Amino acid sequence: MSQSLLKxxxxxxxxxxxxxxxxxxxxxxxxxxxxxxDILTGSVTSSSDREKLSLALKPMLDKTYSNQFEFxxxxxxxxxxxxxxAKREGKWxxxxxxxxxxxxxxxxTQGFLRENQAxxxxxxxxxxxxxxxxxxxxxxxxxxxxxxxxxxxxSNPASxxxxxxxxxxxxxxxxxxxxxxxxxxITGWVLLVEPVSLFxxxxxxxxxxxxxxLYTASxxxxxxxxxxxxRHSNYQLLRTASVMFFQSAFAFLIPEILKSLNLPSRDLKxxxxxxxxxxxxxxxxxxxxxxxxxxxxxxWGVVLFVLGVPIMTYFFGKRWYCSWVCGCGGLAETLGDxxxxxxxxxxxxxxxxxxxxxxxxxxxxxxxxxxxxxxxTHESSLxxxxxxxxxxxxxxLIGAVFSGVVGTGxxxxxxxxxxxxxxxxxxxxxxxxQRFKSRFRITTNGGQCISCGNCSTxxxxxxxxxxxxxxxxxxxxxxxxxxxxxxxVCPRGVLSLENGPEEFRLQELIK
Amino acid sequence: xxxIVIIGNGITGITxxxxxxxxxxxxxxxxxxxxHHHFSRPALMYIYMGHMRAEHTxxxxxxxxxxxxxxxxxxxxxxxDFTTKAVLLESGESIAYDKLILATGSKxxxxxxxxxxxxxxxxxxxxxxxxxxxxNTKHLANGRGSAVVVGGGLIGIEVAEMxxxxxxxxxxxxxxxxxxxxxxPEEEGKLVERHIRAQGIDLRLxxxxxxxxxxxxxxxxSVITKNGEELNAQFVALTAGVSPNxxxxxxxxxxxxxxxxxxxxLETNLPDVYAAGDCAExxxxxxxSKVEQLWYTGRMQAEALAKTICGxxxxxxxxxWFNSAKFFDIEYQTYGFVANKVRDxxxxxxxxxxxxxxxxxxVFQNASKVVTGVNTFGIRQRQAVWQRWIAEExxxxxxxxxxxxxxxxxxxxxxxxxxxxxxxxxxxxxxxxTLRRAKGLFSKLQVKFSPIxxx
Numbered sequence: 001m002s003q004s005l006l007k008x009x010x011x012x013x014x015x016x017x018x019x020x021x022x023x024x025x026x027x028x029x030x031x032x033x034x035x036x037x038d039i040l041t042g043s044v045t046s047s048s049d050r051e052k053l054s055l056a057l058k059p060m061l062d063k064t065y066s067n068q069f070e071f072x073x074x075x076x077x078x079x080x081x082x083x084x085x086a087k088r089e090g091k092w093x094x095x096x097x098x099x100x101x102x103x104x105x106x107x108x109t110q111g112f113l114r115e116n117q118a119x120x121x122x123x124x125x126x127x128x129x130x131x132x133x134x135x136x137x138x139x140x141x142x143x144x145x146x147x148x149x150x151x152x153x154x155s156n157p158a159s160x161x162x163x164x165x166x167x168x169x170x171x172x173x174x175x176x177x178x179x180x181x182x183x184x185x186i187t188g189w190v191l192l193v194e195p196v197s198l199f200x201x202x203x204x205x206x207x208x209x210x211x212x213x214l215y216t217a218s219x220x221x222x223x224x225x226x227x228x229x230x231r232h233s234n235y236q237l238l239r240t241a242s243v244m245f246f247q248s249a250f251a252f253l254i255p256e257i258l259k260s261l262n263l264p265s266r267d268l269k270x271x272x273x274x275x276x277x278x279x280x281x282x283x284x285x286x287x288x289x290x291x292x293x294x295x296x297x298x299x300w301g302v303v304l305f306v307l308g309v310p311i312m313t314y315f316f317g318k319r320w321y322c323s324w325v326c327g328c329g330g331l332a333e334t335l336g337d338x339x340x341x342x343x344x345x346x347x348x349x350x351x352x353x354x355x356x357x358x359x360x361x362x363x364x365x366x367x368x369x370x371x372x373x374x375x376x377t378h379e380s381s382l383x384x385x386x387x388x389x390x391x392x393x394x395x396x397l398i399g400a401v402f403s404g405v406v407g408t409g410x411x412x413x414x415x416x417x418x419x420x421x422x423x424x425x426x427x428x429x430x431x432x433x434q435r436f437k438s439r440f441r442i443t444t445n446g447g448q449c450i451s452c453g454n455c456s457t458x459x460x461x462x463x464x465x466x467x468x469x470x471x472x473x474x475x476x477x478x479x480x481x482x483x484x485x486x487x488x489v490c491p492r493g494v495l496s497l498e499n500g501p502e503e504f505r506l507q508e509l510i511k
Numbered sequence: 512x513x514x515i516v517i518i519g520n521g522i523t524g525i526t527x528x529x530x531x532x533x534x535x536x537x538x539x540x541x542x543x544x545x546x547h548h549h550f551s552r553p554a555l556m557y558i559y560m561g562h563m564r565a566e567h568t569x570x571x572x573x574x575x576x577x578x579x580x581x582x583x584x585x586x587x588x589x590x591x592d593f594t595t596k597a598v599l600l601e602s603g604e605s606i607a608y609d610k611l612i613l614a615t616g617s618k619x620x621x622x623x624x625x626x627x628x629x630x631x632x633x634x635x636x637x638x639x640x641x642x643x644x645x646x647n648t649k650h651l652a653n654g655r656g657s658a659v660v661v662g663g664g665l666i667g668i669e670v671a672e673m674x675x676x677x678x679x680x681x682x683x684x685x686x687x688x689x690x691x692x693x694x695x696p697e698e699e700g701k702l703v704e705r706h707i708r709a710q711g712i713d714l715r716l717x718x719x720x721x722x723x724x725x726x727x728x729x730x731x732x733s734v735i736t737k738n739g740e741e742l743n744a745q746f747v748a749l750t751a752g753v754s755p756n757x758x759x760x761x762x763x764x765x766x767x768x769x770x771x772x773x774x775x776x777l778e779t780n781l782p783d784v785y786a787a788g789d790c791a792e793x794x795x796x797x798x799x800s801k802v803e804q805l806w807y808t809g810r811m812q813a814e815a816l817a818k819t820i821c822g823x824x825x826x827x828x829x830x831x832w833f834n835s836a837k838f839f840d841i842e843y844q845t846y847g848f849v850a851n852k853v854r855d856x857x858x859x860x861x862x863x864x865x866x867x868x869x870x871x872x873x874v875f876q877n878a879s880k881v882v883t884g885v886n887t888f889g890i891r892q893r894q895a896v897w898q899r900w901i902a903e904e905x906x907x908x909x910x911x912x913x914x915x916x917x918x919x920x921x922x923x924x925x926x927x928x929x930x931x932x933x934x935x936x937x938x939x940x941x942x943x944x945t946l947r948r949a950k951g952l953f954s955k956l957q958v959k960f961s962p963i964x965x966x
Contacts, residue, residue, distance in 0.1 A: 145709060147840030151676040152561040232840070234923035346572060445919055446894030448835050448844070450806050451522070451570040452554035457563050466570060487921050489562075491553075491837040493844060493891035496919050 006138035013134025020128025027124045028188045032111035033071035034064045035104060043103045049096050056082040068105055072184050075101055102207070106187035113188050121192045125217075132221045139228035146232035148489050150341075150458070158412070159338045165412035173409035180400040183207040201259040215331060216252040220244055222334035229337070235484045235497075239323055243330030251327045264290035266297050269325050272305045273364035274426035276399055280391060281375040309426075310433050316499055317440025318430035319482020326426075328419055331408065332460065333483060336416025340460035340485065343415030349462055353479065356422045357431075360398055364425035367394045398423065417460040421479060431478030439499045440482065441506075442475035444468060449494045455486035469494050476506055513537045515820065516598055516606055518588050518759070519614035523788025523809035525549040527612050528581045530817030537821075539580070540606060542598070544587030546638050548573060553806055555641045556669045560676040565638070593764055593781055610820055613760065613771055613779075613786040614813070617753035617804060620662075624749075626723025631731035632747040635670050644673070648746050652677040659683075659734040659744040661720045662751035663690050665836055668703075670748040671712050672839050682713040682742050684720060684734075686751075695886075696851050698861055702870055702888055703838045710839055723747050755790040755802055768792050770802045775826045777816045785820070787812040793827070805834060831898045832884075841868060846897035847884030849874050857883065860907070862934045864889075864927060871931050875907040880942075882910045890927060891919035911935055911944045 035057065044050040056078050065071040079096070086094035113120065143149045157164040178186045183206075190210045197205035197213075223244040230236035250269045258265040264287060272278040278301050287298040312320045322329045343349075370387040373379065380386055407419025420427050434440060442465070449472070455465035461479045465486045468475045475495075487495040515531055517524045520543035528539050541549075554568040576583050584606070590599040597605045619634025621627045631647050633640060650656065658674050660667050663685030674681045687693070689700035690707070707714045719737040723744070726732040734742045755770030766772040766780040770792030773779055777787045788809035794800045803812075811829055818825035835844045849872060853859050856877055863870040869889035875882045881904045885897060896917040900910050914928045928946050936943050 144711075145706075145840050150560070150562040154564050155561045233921060234925070235921045238923055443919075445891070446833070446898070447807060447810075448833065448894055450553040451551040452557060453551060453563055453567045453570065454554075454557065457567045470570060484921060491842070492835045493842050493919060496891070496921060498922075 003142065006142050010135055010138045010142065013131045013136070013138075016127050016131025017135055018131070020124060020126075020131050023120070024124035024128060024189070024192075027113060027120050027192060028186060029067060030111065030116075030120070031068065031109040031113035031188050031191075032064050032066055033068055033105065033108045034062065034110050035060045035071075035108045036062060039104070039107045043107045044100055046098065049098060049100070052082065052094065052096060053079075053100065064110070068109075068185055068187065071108065072101055072105055075104060101184040102187065105184045106190055109187060109191055113191060117191060117195065121195065124192055129217055129221055133224060136221070136225045136228060139225070140231070143228060148232075148491075149229060150454075150489065153338075153341060159341070161342050161413055165339075165342075168412040169409060172411065173405055176405040176409050179207055179211055180404055186210075197256075200253070200256040203259055212252050215327070216248050219247045219330050219334045222337065226334055226337060230488065233484075233488050236488060239484065240333065242324045243326075243333055246325050247327055247330045258293075264294040264297060266301075267327070268297070268300060270327070271309065271321070271426055272301065273361070273368065273429070274326070274328070274424060275301075276364060276367060276394055276425075277391075278305075279368055279371040279375070281371065284375055309430060310437075313430050313433040313440075314438050315440075317438050317480070317482050317497075318427065318434045319440065319480075319484075319497070321430060322420060322427060322481035323483045328403070328407070328424065329417075329481060332411075332416040332420060336411050336460065339411045339416045341415070341457050342413065343417065343421065343460055343462035345456050345459070345462050345464045347464075350464075353422050353462070357424065357428045357479075360402070360423050361425040361428040363394060363398065366390060398425075415460055415462065417462075417481070420481065421461050427479070427481070434480070435476060435478035437502075439502055439505070440476075441498060441500065442468075442480065442486065443496045443498050443500075444472050444474055445492075445494045445496065447472055448492045450492055452491060454489040454491065455495060458485050458489045460485070465495065474506060513609045514607060515539045515610050515612065516608035517541045517612040517614060518598065519543060519612075519616055519788070519790075520546065520549045520583070521552060521614060521616050521788065521809065522549075522806055523616075523813045524612065524614035526810045526813035527614065527787065527817050527820075529579070530814050531820055532579050532581060534817060534821040538582075540582045540584055540608075542584040542586060542588055542600070542606070544585070544601075547583065547585045548576075550638065552636075555635070555638065556673050559641055559644060559673045588759060591759060591763065593784065596783070608783075610783045611785065612816065612820075613765075613784065613790060614788045614809075615756040615759060615790040617789040618756045618758075619749060620752045620754055621749055622751065624720055624722060626725060626731065626747075627749060629723055629725050629731045629747075630729055631745055632723055632749065634749045634753075635666055636753060644670075644746075644748075648674065648677065648679060651679045651745055654678055654680060656745035657682070657743050658746040658748065659742050660748045660750060661734070662749065663687060663692075663716075664750065664752055665691070666753070667748070667750035668707065668838055670750055671707070672710075674746070674748075675710055675712060675839075679746070680711075680713070682715060682734075682744070683707065684718040684736065685714065685716050686719050688717045690714070690716070692851060694851060696849070696859070696861075696872065698863065699843075699870060699872065699886060699888060702863065702867060703841065705867055706839055706841050753789070753804060755792065755804075757790060768800060772800065776819050776824055777812060777827055778819075785816055787816050787827075803829075807834065831901050833894060833898070841889050842891065843886070843888050844892050845884065845886045846892065846894065847874070847882070847901045849884040849886045860935055860938060862927075862931045864930065869927060871927070873907065873910070879904075880906040880908065882907050892917045893919040908942050908944050912947045914946065 037054065040054055041050060044053055059078065060074055083095050154160045190205050190207055193210050193213045194205040197203060197209045223240050226240040227237060246269055251267045255265040255267055277283055287294040323333055367390055370382055370390045373382045374387040402423040403419045407423060410418045449469040451466055451470045453466050455469060459465050460483065461481055463477050463480060465475060482497055484497050487497060515537050517528055520541050524541055528541050531537055531539055548569050549571065550568040551570055554563065557563045558565050558568060586600040586602055588598050589601050597607045599605050617636060619636050626632065633643055633647065635644065657680040659682045660671050661684045667683065671681050671683050689697055690704045692700055704714055721735045721737045723731050724733045724735065731744055731747050734744045734747055757767045757771055760771060761767055764781055765784065771779060771786035771790050772794060773786050773791045774794055777785050777791065779786055789804045792800050792802050808829060812827050815825045815827040831846065832848055833846045857874055858877055859872055859874055861872045871890060872886040873882060874884040882900060911932055918926060932944050932946050
C-alpha cells in the first residue's frame with residue numbers, strides 16, 4: 001500500500017479513536033435513573049436490609065432522575081437519614097453497613113443508555129479500540145526500516161509532558177478516582193461491558209470487570225504498538241507477547257471462566273504482597289473451603305511467594321516477573337511505553353525511590369503479620385491495634401491511591417513505572433534478591449560508550465544507565481525490571497542483559 | 512596548589528579534569544564558550560531528531576562539578592599569554608595557570624566552495640550548529656523543501672539521518688566511489704550504500720560539489736555538482752570532515768601543523784602546555800604525525816595526560832584499536848585493524864547474510880594465521896573478548912571455534928555464527944572449523960571478564 005494511503009488510514013484511525021473516546025465519555029451522561037420495588041428487591045440480597053431500604057427509599061420509588069448525580073445524591077440523603085435516625089435512637093441493629101449505591105444506581109439505569117447498550121458498546125468501545133489499531137497498524141510500514149524509531153518523542157505534546165500529557169493524566173486520574181472511590185457514578189460504563197461479562201461468566205459486571213476489560217484491551221492494543229515499534233528486536237517482541245498473554249489469559253479470561261464454572265477464581269500469576277489481600281482471613285477461609293482447586297490456589301500462592309520469587313529471581317533477575325508476567329508491568333510496557341522517557345533520572349529521585357518503596361515493603365510486612373495473626377488466633381487486635389484498620393489503611397493508601405490513582409494516572413507526567421518504581425512492595429522484594437543474590441546483570445561493552453544518554457533517557461525505572469556504561473561498569477540495580485530498552489536504544493551496542501555466573505557480576509573494569 | 516586550566520569542555524577536556532581530580536587536589540578550571548556544561552557530542556543528532564532534549568545529553572548532573580571541585584567557566588578564550596602563564600577571556604578577565612591543557616576540538620571543513628557562507632548552508636559539529644540546523648530546516652519538514660548533504664563520512668550520514676527523520680528529501684553527495692571508502696572495504700561500503708538507498712536517500716557516489724546558488728534573500732537555493740547537475744536545495748550540509756581547531760594558538764610560539772603538535776606524552780613544544788583530543792597532532796617516532804578525531808581516542812588521551820600532569824609521566828598508548836558507529840539502523844563495530852583493502856601477507860574472510868544487512872569480516876596473517884582485526888555490521892560483539900583474542904594473537908581457527916563467546920547481541924536474536932563458520936569452511940576447506948559454543952540463554956557464559964581495558 002502506498003505511504004499516502006497508509007497515512008490516511010492513520011488519520012482515519014485517529015478520528016475513529018477520538019469519536020470513540022468522546023462517545024465513551026458522553027455515555028456516562030446518557031442514562032435516566034428510576035428505582036422500582038422490583039429493582040430494589042433484585043439488588044439487595046439481605047432481606048433485613050431490603051425491608052429497611054424499601055421503607056427509607058420510598059420517596060425515590062418510581063421517580064425518574066435525569067442523571068446519576070441527582071439519583072445518588074437523593075439516595076445518600078435518604079440512606080444517611082435512615083442510619084442517623086437509627087444511631088440517634090440507639091437502635092444499632094437498624095443501621096445498614098453495606099453500601100448499595102453502586103448496585104442500585106446501576107440497576108436503576110433507564111433511558112437511552114439502557115435502550116442502546118449494544119450500539120453504545122460498539123461506538124464507545126469497539127470504535128475506540130478499532131481506531132487505535134488503525135492508527136497503530138500502518139506503522140509497520142510508515143516507521144520505515146525496522147530499528148529504533150524515537151523520532152519526535154520530545155516534540156510531541158502527548159509524550160513530552162506538556163498540555164496533551166497533562167490532559168491525558170487528568171482523564172486517567174479522574175477515571176481512577178471514580179473507579180476506586182465513587183463507582184456509583186460510572187455505572188453507565190459498567191453497563192456498556194455487561195454483555196461481555198454475561199457472555200464470559202454469566203454474571204453481571206461490576207466496576208472491577210469494567211477495569212479488567214479496559215486494562216486488558218489497552219494492553220493488547222498498545223502491545224500491537226510495541227510490535228510495530230520494536231519489530232527489529234526479538235527480545236522486545238517475545239516479552240511483549242508474554243505480558244499480553246498473561247494479562248488476557250491469567251488476569252482476565254481464566255478467572256472469568258472459573259467464575260462461570262462456579263469454581264474459586266483467582267489470578268494465578270498475582271503474588272503477595274502485590275496481591276495484598278492474599279493473606280486476609282476471608283481469602284484464606286475462602287480458598288481453604290473451596291475444594292481441591294481452592295487448596296491448590298492457596299498452595300500455589302504461598303509457593304510463588306516463598307520459593308518462586310527467590311528461585312526465579314536468582315536465575316533471571318526480577319525481569320522474569322516485572323517485564324514478562326506482571327499485570328502492572330504489562331500495562332506499563334504497553335500503554336505506558338510512550339511515556340517511559342518521562343521518569344526522573346536524578347540522584348534525588350533515586351533517594352526518594354529507595355525510601356518510599358522500602359517503606360511500602362515494611363508496611364506490607366506489617367500487614368502480613370497482622371493478617372496472619374488474626375487468621376490463626378482469631379484475635380481482632382494486635383499490640384492494641386485492630387487488624388482490620390491496618391488492612392483498611394493499606395487498601396486505601398497503597399492498594400487504591402498509590403497503585404491505581406498515582407501509579408497509572410501519572411504515566412503521562414512521571415513515566416510508565418511510577419508504581420513499580422516508587423511503590424510496589426513485590427518489586428522491592430524481587431529487587432533485594434536481584435541486587436544481592438542473582439545471576440542477572442546488564443553487561444557493559446568495554447569502552448564503547450559515547451555517553452549519548454539514550455539508555456538513561458528511555459529507562460522507565462529512572463536508572464541513570466549511562467553513569468555505569470560510561471565507566472565500563474556492569475549495572476546491578478535492584479530497581480531494574482529488565483525491559484531491555486536501554487540495550488535496544490543504544491546506538492553503539494554497549495549494553496546487554498545477561499544471566500551469567502555470579503562471579504565478576506559486579507566487576508568494575510580495573511583502571 | 513597547582514592551577515590547571517583546561518580549554519574545552521568536550522570529552523577530552525572533561526575526562527582530563529575528572530582524572531586529574533581523582534589523582535590530585537589541584538585547582539581545576541574548565542573553560543568553554545560552547546556550553547555551560549559538558550554534553551555528549553555524538554548525541555547532538557538525537558536532539559534534532561527528538562529522541563532527547565539537550566539536557567539529556569549531559570552525562571553528569573549539574574551538581575557534579577561543584578561536588579568534585581571542578582570550576583566551570585562559560586566564556587571564550589581570546590588569547591593565551593605563555594610567558595606570564597595566563598589565559599585571557601573575551602570578558603577581559605585573565606585566568607592564571609600552572610599547567611594548561613588545550614582541548615579545543617575541531618572545526619568543520621570548508622574548501623572555499625562558492626556559496627559556502629550562504630544562509631541555509633552549514634556544517635555540524637557544535638551545539639550551536641544543531642540550533643542553527645533547527646532554524647535552517649524547520650520550514651522544510653515533511654517535504655516542504657529539500658536538502659543536499661556534501662561529504663560521505665560519519666557526520667554526513669548522521670545529518671542525512673537527521674533530515675530524513677523530519678521527512679526532508681535528501682541528496683547525499685559522496686566524492687569517493689564507495690561510501691566511507693578510505694575506511695571501509697568495498698563490501699561493507701556497498702552494504703551501507705544499499706541501506707542508505709533503502710531509506711529513500713538519493714545517494715550519489717563519485718559526486719562533488721561545484722557551487723551553491725543563492726535565492727534573492729541570500730539563502731541557498733540549489734547545489735550544482737561538478738558534472739553540471741543542479742539539485743534543488745534549501746538546506747546544504749557541508750560534512751566533508753573536520754580539522755583541528757588551532758585558532759587560539761596559530762601564530763604563537765606553540766608549534767602547529769595540521770593540529771597542535773604534541774609528543775607521545777601529549778606535551779607541546781612549550782613547557783606546561785599540553786594538547787589532547789581532536790585538536791592535537793601526535794608526532795610518531797618514525798617522523799610522521801597523525802590526528803585522531805574520535806570520541807574514544809579523546810577520552811584515552813585525556814586519561815594518559817591526567818597521569819602525566821599528576822606527576823606520573825605516561826605515554827599515550829591507545830592499545831588495541833576499536834571503534835563503532837551506526838549507519839541509520841545498522842550498527843558497526845571494529846576491533847584491531849581492518850584496512851579498506853587486503854594488504855600484503857594478510858587474508859580477509861568476509862561473510863554477509865542473505866538480506867545484505869549484516870556482515871562479518873575477519874583479517875588474519877597468512878603465515879601465522881593470527882587474527883589482527885574484525886569488522887561487524889548488524890551483529891554486536893563483545894569488546895573484552897576481541898581485545899583478549901587479538902592481544903593473545905589467537906589463530907583464525909581458534910577464534911572462529913569460540914565465536915559465540917564474542918556475541919553481544921540481545922537474547923533471542925538470531926545467531927549467525929553457524930552461517931559464518933559454514934562460509935569459512937567453504938572458503939578454506941583446508942582448515943575446517945566446528946563452532947564450539949553459541950551464545951545461549953542458559954549457557955554458562957564462560958566469558959573471562961578480563962580487565963584489559965585501559966580505563
